[in-house]
Amino acid sequence: MMDRTAIKQEIGRTLLSLTESMEQGNFGPKIRVGLTTLGSELEPIHLVKGAEEAVRRSTDLEVVLIGPKVETALETVEVNEEAEMHKVMERMLDEGKIQACVTMHYNFPIGVATVGKVVTPGLGREMFVATTTGTADTQRAAAMVKNALYGIITAKAMGIEKPTVGILNLDSARQVERALNTLKSNGYEINFSESVRSDGGSIMRGNDLLTGSADVMVTDSLTGNIMMKVFSSYTTGGSYEALGAGYGPGIGEGQQRVVLILSRASGTPVVANALQYAASLVKGNVQTLMADELEKAKKAGLESILEGLQKDSKKEKATEEEIKAPPKEIVTGNISGIEVMDIDDAVQVLWKEGIYAESGMGCTGPVVMVAEDKVPKSVEILAKAGYVAGEGDVC
Numbered sequence: 255m256m257d258r259t260a261i262k263q264e265i266g267r268t269l270l271s272l273t274e275s276m277e278q279g280n281f282g283p284k285i286r287v288g289l290t291t292l293g294s295e296l297e298p299i300h301l302v303k304g305a306e307e308a309v310r311r312s313t314d315l316e317v318v319l320i321g322p323k324v325e326t327a328l329e330t331v332e333v334n335e336e337a338e339m340h341k342v343m344e345r346m347l348d349e350g351k352i353q354a355c356v357t358m359h360y361n362f363p364i365g366v367a368t369v370g371k372v373v374t375p376g377l378g379r380e381m382f383v384a385t386t387t388g389t390a391d392t393q394r395a396a397a398m399v400k401n402a403l404y405g406i407i408t409a410k411a412m413g414i415e416k417p418t419v420g421i422l423n424l425d426s427a428r429q430v431e432r433a434l435n436t437l438k439s440n441g442y443e444i445n446f447s448e449s450v451r452s453d454g455g456s457i458m459r460g461n462d463l464l465t466g467s468a469d470v471m472v473t474d475s476l477t478g479n480i481m482m483k484v485f486s487s488y489t490t491g492g493s494y495e496a497l498g499a500g501y502g503p504g505i506g507e508g509q510q511r512v513v514l515i516l517s518r519a520s521g522t523p524v525v526a527n528a529l530q531y532a533a534s535l536v537k538g539n540v541q542t543l544m545a546d547e548l549e550k551a552k553k554a555g556l557e558s559i560l561e562g563l564q565k566d567s568k569k570e571k572a573t574e575e576e577i578k579a580p581p582k583e584i585v586t587g588n589i590s591g592i593e594v595m596d597i598d599d600a601v602q603v604l605w606k607e608g609i610y611a612e613s614g615m616g617c618t619g620p621v622v623m624v625a626e627d628k629v630p631k632s633v634e635i636l637a638k639a640g641y642v643a644g645e646g647d648v649c
Contacts, residue, residue, distance in 0.1 A: 284316040285533045288343055288355035289525070291321030292336045295518040296494070302326050304525025311526065315533045318352055337586060347511045354512035354532040356500070356525070361588070361614040361621065362388040364597065366506030367401060367475050368515050369408040371499040371531055372485040379466030382409050382417070383485075386478040386501040387515050389620060392598050395426040396563045398472055399433045403556075404505035405470035406444070407547045411538035412531075418447035420458035420468030424477060427457050433559050442554035476594075483517070486524060495520045500528035503535055507548055512536060577602045580610040585623035589633055591642045594620040600641040607635050 305317040319330040333339040367388035384405025391397035409417035438444045446456040447468035486495035501515040597613045597620045604611040612623045624632045636642045
């Protein structure tokens with residue numbers, strides 16, 4: 255047992271350590287967030303300065319750069335090729351060397367979509383745009399129902415206990431509203447917002463985008479992507495994204511990594527905000543919260559609601575033959591230019607020809623992913639089947 259003198263000394267050391275931590279603004283372990291630096295249309299300095307600014311703002315944030323060596327005091331994991339960069343990023347996430355990462359050009363599987371964060375120009379309110387990249391579902395209404403859940407999850411992880419939800423007035427908006435109301439009546443908590451227009455309601459108009467009438471604005475990903483670009487670069491003429499926090503985290507069942515997306519035009523302020531966004535999501539336990547919220551939604555009948563939406567929109571097919579996937583292989587070749595509604599059918603066309611393929615979201619929208627050496631043959635097959643025009647687009 256320690257004597258009185260030893261106890262006093264130990265207490266003294268503990269108090270001194272606490273005092274030093276308080277003086278330095280350190281109140282616990284720092285959150286380590288990665289930032290990949292290859293792939294931007296802007297000079298790398300814009301990304302690096304954004305990382306340095308984020309660290310200056312946040313005493314509990316540590317940023318690790320993943321990319322070419324640059325002049326900075328920040329820790330850098332040197333990588334000089336984009337494909338290798340994402341492999342390193344994923345390995346670091348899986349090994350716990352970073353807890354989240356902000357990146358560009360990252361392919362999420364179908365079912366995962368990102369929730370962006372903007373500051374609306376009308377009243378300066380923060381608003382979550384659900385969603386902005388990726389595809390939650392290949393059926394539009396089903397995707398928007400999932401987008402609403404993804405927005406709620408993200409807003410709650412960011413500290414909004416009961417986020418309000420509005421549905422942008424697009425095709426399928428009323429169908430989505432009915433589906434969400436069914437989910438709510440079955441016990442899943444949804445707090446609908448009211449439009450600022452005189453007729454009110456939870457269907458949002460353009461005015462509501464500017465005022466930020468809802469904490470979560472539900473839209474399809476392609477519309478959300480355009481909204482993000484307008485919100486983030488309307489003050490710069492479109493060439494440089496200066497506002498907001500980027501396109502946000504990939505949310506969806508089975509998504510194990512906290513990965514946030516930037517645009518190739520995202521500038522220093524957006525990079526800094528995105529890194530802080532990532533750190534806040536880690537602190538808010540976004541992955542645990544995601545699992546809990548999706549489980550609650552399932553208990554409220556989410557799957558049967560989505561099945562109903564799928565049946566409503568399903569096209570009759572001449573044949574119902576089951577096509578099995580060929581043996582799985584590494585897919586790093588991306589073929590774009592395919593309509594999101596056709597992406598699953600395009601994958602099946604390749605399977606039928608013995609080519610293993612997966613669906614995903616690439617830099618310009620939905621992509622079919624195949625092995626690098628099978629891209630030319632795959633494009634030929636898809637062009638013949640009418641899924642891509644001419645030689646297709648390879649990104």
